[in-house]
Amino acid sequence: MRRIEVKLNLQVVAPLLDLMKETVGDLTGRLAAPQHLQDLDPELRAGWREELLQGQNDDCSRFLAMFDREFFSGGVVGFDEANAESVLRACAAIRLRLRDRELAGLADDALESGSLEAAQLTPRVQKAFMCYVFLATVQELIIRHLDAALLEG
Amino acid sequence: MSPTTARTAPAPASRPETEPALAGLWRVVVLNDPVNLMSYVVLVFRRVFGFDEPTARRHMLEVHEQGRSIVWTGVREKAEAYVFTLHQWHLTAILVPDEAH
Numbered sequence A: 001m002r003r004i005e006v007k008l009n010l011q012v013v014a015p016l017l018d019l020m021k022e023t024v025g026d027l028t029g030r031l032a033a034p035q036h037l038q039d040l041d042p043e044l045r046a047g048w049r050e051e052l053l054q055g056q057n058d059d060c061s062r063f064l065a066m067f068d069r070e071f072f073s074g075g076v077v078g079f080d081e082a083n084a085e086s087v088l089r090a091c092a093a094i095r096l097r098l099r100d101r102e103l104a105g106l107a108d109d110a111l112e113s114g115s116l117e118a119a120q121l122t123p124r125v126q127k128a129f130m131c132y133v134f135l136a137t138v139q140e141l142i143i144r145h146l147d148a149a150l151l152e153g
Numbered sequence B: 001m002s003p004t005t006a007r008t009a010p011a012p013a014s015r016p017e018t019e020p021a022l023a024g025l026w027r028v029v030v031l032n033d034p035v036n037l038m039s040y041v042v043l044v045f046r047r048v049f050g051f052d053e054p055t056a057r058r059h060m061l062e063v064h065e066q067g068r069s070i071v072w073t074g075v076r077e078k079a080e081a082y083v084f085t086l087h088q089w090h091l092t093a094i095l096v097p098d099e100a101h
Helices: A010-026 A042-065 A069-074 A084-101 A108-113 A123-152 B038-049 B053-066 B076-088
Strands: A003-007 A076-080 B025-031 B068-075 B092-097
Touching (some): A010 A042, A042 A084, B025 B053, B038 B053, B038 B076, B076 B092
Antiparallel strands (some): A003 A076, B025 B092
């Protein structure tokens, strides 16, 4: 099984964990992306939503599990075929929630290009933006290195 | 490739067997969102629908530039399974009747 290990800068990433954990907590009972299910049978819709929430929770748990003792001792996190899909989806969910909850005051273009005046942002928004960028970087790493394995999955 | 990935769509068991409004063909439409990465959307399209890279990229660009892309058309039950899978990947996807049929 192919595995990639990435050494992260502990001093940069560790301070982001509390906000990422808080955002995961905020996703409890809430879907990250708005879903338009109005024309579904109500019973089917309820089951659909419940299963999506369960999956979202599982994915976020696997994402947070990457930040274990190995991470705190050396800054290393690992991805392989076993956790890559979950981590990819969890990153998407957390980014979507961060966008809605913490970064709502920023324009899409500014977020996409990263052309933000850091001095004009509150510390909280700065941290949220760093999380947002970090999660995108994790996604890009996984897609670049495990693309073939994911497609075979 | 199976329309569902990590999990299966809830079985639509509660629906009556014959329901004229649900008959015919249905489109799976993906709507734009400003958050998900282009590379992520391409991967999801390839993973879920088995598209080759150029096809997945074409649909992704359609979503990005036109706000939506029809990624699949077919029977309701399978369309629902695809939408469910896209929701698992946090893409905004909807089902719309295919008016051409």
